[in-house]
Amino acid sequence: MPAKESKPKSIIDSIMYSYSTSSNQYEEENRILRETISKLKDEIERFRASPLMVCEVREIFGNTSIIRIPNGNQFLVNISNECEKLRSGDLVLVEQKNLTVIRKVPITRRFNVEKFVIVEKPTIPWEEIGGLDTQIQEIKEVVELPLIKPELFKKIGITPPKGVLLYGEPGTGKTLLAKAVAASTNSTFIEVVGSELVQKFIGEGAKLVKEIFEYARKKAPAIVFIDELDALAAKRIEVGTSGEREVNRTFMQLLAELDGFKSLDNVKIIGATNRKDILDPAVIRPGRLEARLEILKIHSKDMSFDKKINFDALTRRMEGFSGAEIKAVCTEAGYFAIRADRTFVTKEDFLKAIDKVKQEEKAEGEDYMGMFG
Numbered sequence: 001m002p003a004k005e006s007k008p009k010s011i012i013d014s015i016m017y018s019y020s021t022s023s024n025q026y027e028e029e030n031r032i033l034r035e036t037i038s039k040l041k042d043e044i045e046r047f048r049a050s051p052l053m054v055c056e057v058r059e060i061f062g063n064t065s066i067i068r069i070p071n072g073n074q075f076l077v078n079i080s081n082e083c084e085k086l087r088s089g090d091l092v093l094v095e096q097k098n099l100t101v102i103r104k105v106p107i108t109r110r111f112n113v114e115k116f117v118i119v120e121k122p123t124i125p126w127e128e129i130g131g132l133d134t135q136i137q138e139i140k141e142v143v144e145l146p147l148i149k150p151e152l153f154k155k156i157g158i159t160p161p162k163g164v165l166l167y168g169e170p171g172t173g174k175t176l177l178a179k180a181v182a183a184s185t186n187s188t189f190i191e192v193v194g195s196e197l198v199q200k201f202i203g204e205g206a207k208l209v210k211e212i213f214e215y216a217r218k219k220a221p222a223i224v225f226i227d228e229l230d231a232l233a234a235k236r237i238e239v240g241t242s243g244e245r246e247v248n249r250t251f252m253q254l255l256a257e258l259d260g261f262k263s264l265d266n267v268k269i270i271g272a273t274n275r276k277d278i279l280d281p282a283v284i285r286p287g288r289l290e291a292r293l294e295i296l297k298i299h300s301k302d303m304s305f306d307k308k309i310n311f312d313a314l315t316r317r318m319e320g321f322s323g324a325e326i327k328a329v330c331t332e333a334g335y336f337a338i339r340a341d342r343t344f345v346t347k348e349d350f351l352k353a354i355d356k357v358k359q360e361e362k363a364e365g366e367d368y369m370g371m372f373g
Contacts, residue, residue, distance in 0.1 A: 052093035052102060057086050065101060067094065075099055117212060118191040119219070122179035129180055132173055139164060139181055141335055143268045147185045147221050155343045157303035158334035162258055163269030165229070167276040174272040178225040181270075188219040194231035197254075198247050205250035213257045213267070221266035229271040295323045299330040305345040314347075317354050329353045 055067040058074060065086065068074045077099040079086065084104050086092065091105040126136060146153060146160035153160050166174040175191075182189040192212060199205040216222040226232070232251055258269065293315045300311075318326060332353035337345045 050096055053096050053099075054105060055092055055094050055099075055101075057088055057090045057092055057101075059088060060086055065092075067092065067099065067101065069094075069099070077101060117215075118189075120189050120191075121186075122183040122189050124176065124180045124183050126180050126184060129173060129176055132177065135166075135173075135177060136180075139166075139177055139270075140184075141338070143181045143223070143270065144185055145338070147187065147266060147268065152338060152343075153334070155304065156334045156337055156345065157300075157305075158331050161331065163224075163271065165271045165273070165276075167273045169274055175225070175227065178223065178270045178272070182223045182225075185221060185223070187266075187268075188216075188222040189225065190216055190219070190222055191225045191227065194226055194228040197226075197232055197250055199250075205247075206253035209250060209253045209257060216267045222268075224267060224269050226269065226271045228273065230273040230275040295326045296330070299327045303330065303334065303345055304343060305349075306347060309347050309350065314350055314354070317351070321357070325357055328357050332356055 053069065055069050058066040058068055061076075063079050064076055065079055066074055066076050077094065079101045080103070082103070083092070083101055086101070086104060092101045093103055093105060094101050129136060142161050142164050166177060168174060178191075179189060181187075190212070197205050197209055197212075199208060212224065216224050232247065232254065293311060296311055296315055296318075318329065321329070329350065330353070333345045333349040336349040336352050337343070340349075
């Protein structure tokens with residue numbers, strides 16, 4: 001009798017267990033489906049949301065800010081309470097309708113400089129360059145020597161040029177020379193094409209130039225090689241197109257970096273072009289026209305030279321020289337002293353330098369190299 005009663009009970013237990021298991025499985029599936037639907041709804045709402053615009057902060061006034069939108073226009077807008085502390089120059093995300101600042105973009109650069117430049121450590125030795133002995137000698141003196149022996153220039157009292165301008169037909173070895181001097185000085189070689197520095201919107205090209213030079217200072221010793229310089233540094237003319245004005249703005253920033261408040265330190269510039277005839281004179285001969293004797297005294301005040309040198313006689317031989325050409329005379333005189341293994345400049349060094357600068361002026365269009373002042 002007990003055995004007969006146990007059989008029906010086991011059947012009931014199995015039925016209840018099966019029902020309970022099936023019920024839990026359906027509830028779990030329903031929960032997963034509800035969560036999936038919720039996530040899909042959130043995703044759809046996110047797709048429907050208006051995109052935020054990237055702008056630059058110009059000035060901060062309490063809870064308001066002046067921002068510049070990508071087309072160059074500027075607006076005074078409100079700052080969201082949830083936005084972190086801002087400062088001038090930051091990039092922010094703003095709502096498109098009322099331009100309210102939502103949050104700060106977590107980057108400090110407008111451009112990823114490495115996308116615009118080629119950075120490498122060349123291994124080309126001087127021995128692999130043939131037929132350019134004179135050019136090699138001068139580029140060694142202008143670029144290599146200041147990077148390897150800066151104390152030599154301090155002893156003589158001259159400031160070496162910030163770089164050189166190489167020009168000639170395509171395939172004549174301009175890039176090869178730049179890479180060779182980078183290899184000989186163990187410098188970072190940063191190559192950029194001049195046309196890539198000209199950007200679409202107002203001010204972006206100038207900012208890119210600034211950031212490239214900042215990047216070069218961080219990688220110093222470095223050599224910045226600007227190929228096709230004529231695309232950026234053509235003669236400035238009065239034109240009405242916004243594109244030409246933007247090229248001029250970018251060029252002005254380049255001049256500011258070459259001769260601005262920030263020292264280039266261990267950074268040298270090498271420009272290359274096959275159209276020297278259209279280059280702006282400012283990129284080769286920066287400076288103003290002033291009294292020649294006063295300019296000569298200014299540029300030679302830190303130089304070590306024979307005190308018997310008659311500067312009045314020297315200035316008479318420099319009739320018609322611009323301020324930049326007088327500075328070039330002082331620099332060349334220092335180089336003549338370096339070649340003679342001296343730490344002071346003589347009258348003969350000055351006379352040779354004056355003759356050299358005069359010859360370069362006469363050979364306008366035939367010389368291969370100019371110096372950035």
